[in-house]
Amino acid sequence: MSSDTGRGAKADRIRHLLETEGPAVEANTLGFNQGRYDSVADLEDYEALKAEARAIKEDAVERLPELLEELRETVEENGGTVYLADDAADANRYIRELASENEAERVVKSKSMTSEELEVNEALEADGVDVVETDLGEWVLQVADEAPSHIVAPAIHKSREEIARLFNAEFDPEEPLETAEELTMFAREQLGELIREADIGMTGANFITADSGTIMLVTSEGNARKSAVVPDTHVAVAGLEKVVPSVEDLAPFIELIGRSGTGQDITSYISLLTPPVDSPVVDFDDPDVAFADREDDRDFHLVLIDNGRLELREDDQLRETLYCIRCSACANTCGNFQSVGGHAFGGETYSGGIATGWEAGVHGYESAAEFNDLCTGCSRCVEACPVEIDIPWINTVVRDRLNRGGEDGQFDFLYDELVPDEESGGPALQKRLFGNYETLAKLGSATAPVSNWMAGLGPVRTLMERTVGVDSRRPLPAFQRETLRNWHEKRGSRVSAADANREVVLYPDVYTNYIDVDRGKAAVRVLEALNVHVRVPDVPGSGRAPLSQGMIATADEKASRVYAALAEHVDAGRDVVVIEPSDLAMFRNEYEKLLPEQSFERLSDVSYEVLEYVYGLLENGADPTALRTDGPELAYHSHCQQRTLGLDAYTRAVFDELEYDVLESEVECCGMAGSFGYKEQYYELSMDVGERLAEQFTTPEASDRLVVASGTSCEDQLDDLLARDAVHPVEVLDPRSRHH
Numbered sequence: 001m002s003s004d005t006g007r008g009a010k011a012d013r014i015r016h017l018l019e020t021e022g023p024a025v026e027a028n029t030l031g032f033n034q035g036r037y038d039s040v041a042d043l044e045d046y047e048a049l050k051a052e053a054r055a056i057k058e059d060a061v062e063r064l065p066e067l068l069e070e071l072r073e074t075v076e077e078n079g080g081t082v083y084l085a086d087d088a089a090d091a092n093r094y095i096r097e098l099a100s101e102n103e104a105e106r107v108v109k110s111k112s113m114t115s116e117e118l119e120v121n122e123a124l125e126a127d128g129v130d131v132v133e134t135d136l137g138e139w140v141l142q143v144a145d146e147a148p149s150h151i152v153a154p155a156i157h158k159s160r161e162e163i164a165r166l167f168n169a170e171f172d173p174e175e176p177l178e179t180a181e182e183l184t185m186f187a188r189e190q191l192g193e194l195i196r197e198a199d200i201g202m203t204g205a206n207f208i209t210a211d212s213g214t215i216m217l218v219t220s221e222g223n224a225r226k227s228a229v230v231p232d233t234h235v236a237v238a239g240l241e242k243v244v245p246s247v248e249d250l251a252p253f254i255e256l257i258g259r260s261g262t263g264q265d266i267t268s269y270i271s272l273l274t275p276p277v278d279s280p281v282v283d284f285d286d287p288d289v290a291f292a293d294r295e296d297d298r299d300f301h302l303v304l305i306d307n308g309r310l311e312l313r314e315d316d317q318l319r320e321t322l323y324c325i326r327c328s329a330c331a332n333t334c335g336n337f338q339s340v341g342g343h344a345f346g347g348e349t350y351s352g353g354i355a356t357g358w359e360a361g362v363h364g365y366e367s368a369a370e371f372n373d374l375c376t377g378c379s380r381c382v383e384a385c386p387v388e389i390d391i392p393w394i395n396t397v398v399r400d401r402l403n404r405g406g407e408d409g410q411f412d413f414l415y416d417e418l419v420p421d422e423e424s425g426g427p428a429l430q431k432r433l434f435g436n437y438e439t440l441a442k443l444g445s446a447t448a449p450v451s452n453w454m455a456g457l458g459p460v461r462t463l464m465e466r467t468v469g470v471d472s473r474r475p476l477p478a479f480q481r482e483t484l485r486n487w488h489e490k491r492g493s494r495v496s497a498a499d500a501n502r503e504v505v506l507y508p509d510v511y512t513n514y515i516d517v518d519r520g521k522a523a524v525r526v527l528e529a530l531n532v533h534v535r536v537p538d539v540p541g542s543g544r545a546p547l548s549q550g551m552i553a554t555a556d557e558k559a560s561r562v563y564a565a566l567a568e569h570v571d572a573g574r575d576v577v578v579i580e581p582s583d584l585a586m587f588r589n590e591y592e593k594l595l596p597e598q599s600f601e602r603l604s605d606v607s608y609e610v611l612e613y614v615y616g617l618l619e620n621g622a623d624p625t626a627l628r629t630d631g632p633e634l635a636y637h638s639h640c641q642q643r644t645l646g647l648d649a650y651t652r653a654v655f656d657e658l659e660y661d662v663l664e665s666e667v668e669c670c671g672m673a674g675s676f677g678y679k680e681q682y683y684e685l686s687m688d689v690g691e692r693l694a695e696q697f698t699t700p701e702a703s704d705r706l707v708v709a710s711g712t713s714c715e716d717q718l719d720d721l722l723a724r725d726a727v728h729p730v731e732v733l734d735p736r737s738r739h740h
Contacts, residue, residue: 007430007469010681017340018688021149021157025341028156032332035263036384042265043255053252054387057323060244061313067210067243068304074213079276080300084240087307092123094303095202095235099129102233102299104199110217110224111135112204113151113326114237114305117349117362120202132194134223136187143170149342150351152261152328157341191223201227205238206325207253208302211246215302217271218257220264225271233299234275240309241322247272253325256386260327276300312361317397321357323387330354330381330391335669335689336374345374353381353391356398369402373682376673377548378640379585393593399550403427421546421554430469434675435549438541441514444479452478469680475720477515484513484520488536493528500533502617505569507607509580510541511712519727522734523579523610529626529735530617535574539565542583547590548674559586559594563603576607579730581642581711582674584609588645609642610730611710615650618657627733629658634732635702637665637693637718639711640673651710651729658733663702667693670709672717687721694721708732 040046060067072082085091099107107129109115121131121142133142137155140163141148148154155163164177167186177183195201203224207216215236217224228234244250250272258267276298312318331337331345331352342351347359347367353375360368375395382390421436433440444451454460461472470476485508497503504527512520524534543558566576578584587607591600608616618624634655638648655662671689676682697707697718707726709715718726731737 007679007681011684014340014344014682014685017344018684021341021343022339022688024159024162025149025157026338028153029150029332029338029341032153032262032328033338033384036259036261036329036332037263039259039263039265043259049252049255050386050388053256053325054323056244056249056252057241057325057387060249061241061319061322063245064240064243064310064313067245068240070210071208071213071243071302071304074210075300075302078213078274078300079298080213080302082302082304084304085306088118088305091118091237091303091305091307092120094301095120095237096123096127098233098235098301099124099127099200102199104129104233106130106132106194106198107200107202108132108134108195108198108227108231109138109202110204110219110227111138111154112202112237113148113349114204114239115202116148117239117307118237118305120237132191132198134191134195134221134227135219136184136191136221136223139187139191140166143167147343148351149346150328150331151326151342157343195223195226195230198227198231200233200235201229201231202235202237203228205236205242206257207250208236208238208243209245209247209250210243212274213302214247214272214274216250216253217269217273218267219269219271220262220267222269225269225273228271228273228275229277229279232297233301234277235301235303236275237303237305239305239307241324243304253386257325257327260325260329260384260386261332275302308362312357315361318357318361318394320389321354321361321394323389324354324358325387327386328352329384329386333380333384333668334375335378335380335671335673336376336685339685339688340374345371347371353395354385354389357391357394360398360401365398365402365405368398372399372402373676374685376676378669378673379589379644380640380668383644393590396547396550396552400552401550403431403550421551427549427551429467430679431549431551433468433470434678435546435551435554437545437675438510441479441510445481445483445514448479448481452476465680470678471680471683473683474678477511477716479514480517482517484508484517485536485538487517487521488524488534493533493535495528495531495533497533499531501531501622502575503533503535503573504575504577504613505535505537505566506610507539507542507566507576507578507583508536509578509583510545512579516712516715516728519579519731522728522731522737523577525736526610526614526627526730526733527577530614530622532617535569537565537569542586543590543594544582544586545675547586552594555590556594559591563591563595563599566603567599570602570606574606575613576603577610577613578607579610579728581609581639581645581647582713584647585641585645609645609647609650611651611654612647614730614733615654615657618654624657626735627658628735628737631658631660631732631737632706633661633663633704634708635663635665635697635705636708636729637667637670637697637710637714639709639714640669642710643668648710654733655729660732663705665693665696667696669693670714670717672713674713677713677717686717690717690721693718697722706732 075082083094124131133139140155150156205215206218258264337345348363350358356368356372377392464470465472540561543555546554588604671686677686709726715726
């Protein structure tokens, strides 16, 4: 399949899901995500709980071999059996033999992603065993013969109306089912009967404690308890990573898992079982015998699954995947997931941001490759994750390894000359184009305006779409002949170093230096108005572009060059002021993985976002009247990484100080995400995510306001969505601002 055919197929698939599943997924994930915000706001120390939860998982994974041995001894002392399965086939063989020995005709299951990973249903059904999912969402999908689209809410992509049509068609009830209550009661009656007649009950396990063999089951329905204790044989299947040292370690997870997943302060059912449980077996055929007179033997089997997990544990870059508690917060907070759900943003089993790590670990890199590029690295999921997993980094590492698998193309020879990079193997041409954007920007600027004219020609856009998948519907940025550095070098600083209160280095990011030079000029003038001496040195791109394409070696080389160029300024005590939030995120976050520790800390400690810096100057006595204080009414959207760095509050505070009337967006993601919105296969998805923002900014309250956005991607997307120019906040503050 040629690359353009592959992109077209992916675009068609996404378009189909946007139309068919998108509305239900969007409504549900946005509800879950808002619920998370509301619920964690009630916690006294949310961040401390997250840190505690992470420390427990980190310790458990580090000590996993000894904990597994302790757990085996504990369960056996309790009267149960532990089986450690190497892979899915091994686990299924054990479970099938168990069903055969018990002459089981029916197995009832509570919701378990690990059992989905094993495809245990299919294995048992091949032996003639009737397998019934007792979770309502899972049962809906079993009836519909579909795969889950969400880790916690498997049928999130189905509306109530769809489920009603499905049940009415499949079961032909006496009265058509319509309301949620009718559907739920019908399912309860059907499933209750099936559970009563089951021979084996199968559950997963959210956590298992090594000290007591206790299993914690977290559910929104009571079906897990019933599946575990109604039949006399209970099989629990769980990944090795579910083991924690002690019952006391469960406390932070009880607080976090429901809030993170569905926004519930505490999940409807939290069951702590130490199987085999002591309660007698329920015998529906002999109800007259008192429980106290029964002498039932319960049988318990804990099937622990490796299936690639021990290999993940030895992988320094992907190990954090095992800290995951399967809460789905990373999916619920992701703009792209909110539009298409797990049938696009997921692999063979797992979905959402963390799915890349899971799929690469348990199913292989080919499965992860199908959806890995849907992660744009915005980092909102890191903030949402209750165990603080750096999910974007995991996705970047997998992307890098997929690149190194190689994808050779007929234009590689041209790219090797045009956009040289540090990559071995063969990143796709599309990735190499966007990963080397700095080289193209230099060339485009040097040959402007001719380069802009050529890039706008119909045949050129068609060729770009066919060869590298730059969508022809997306306007391209216009390169400026005079760069920010050229302008500043010719102009010079208007505040002498001797008279200035502060001296800073304004980082000339690629976009500001070659394209949106006006915002760079505005930043210089704003800082000078507050009596700051500004330098604009020759510094390369931060490496954000190649990193976003999974080109880690190239990003690493860029990081070293950036630090080398800025080190003399850091030594001289100058602060580094950054306009583009995604570049500041590199300095404060990703450079920790790319630079020596001391170098990272020195640069990170003196780097500031431009409005953060302006706020600091004003707080320390700078004259606010030096800035523009009589500006227009604003409609403001903050960049994803500005928010995850906790910096959006500074922009709001500066606008408040200067008495601007600001309507702030309630939508978290613009959908552009740098190069993502330019890619042919993702254009419709990008615009769908952005439409949520466009709706707010076209209301009567917002339609006449000046649109302001703090990041490059947001500015570009809002320009396209609204057909109104969007500007950076620093341009609003510019004393020489021309914006009405």
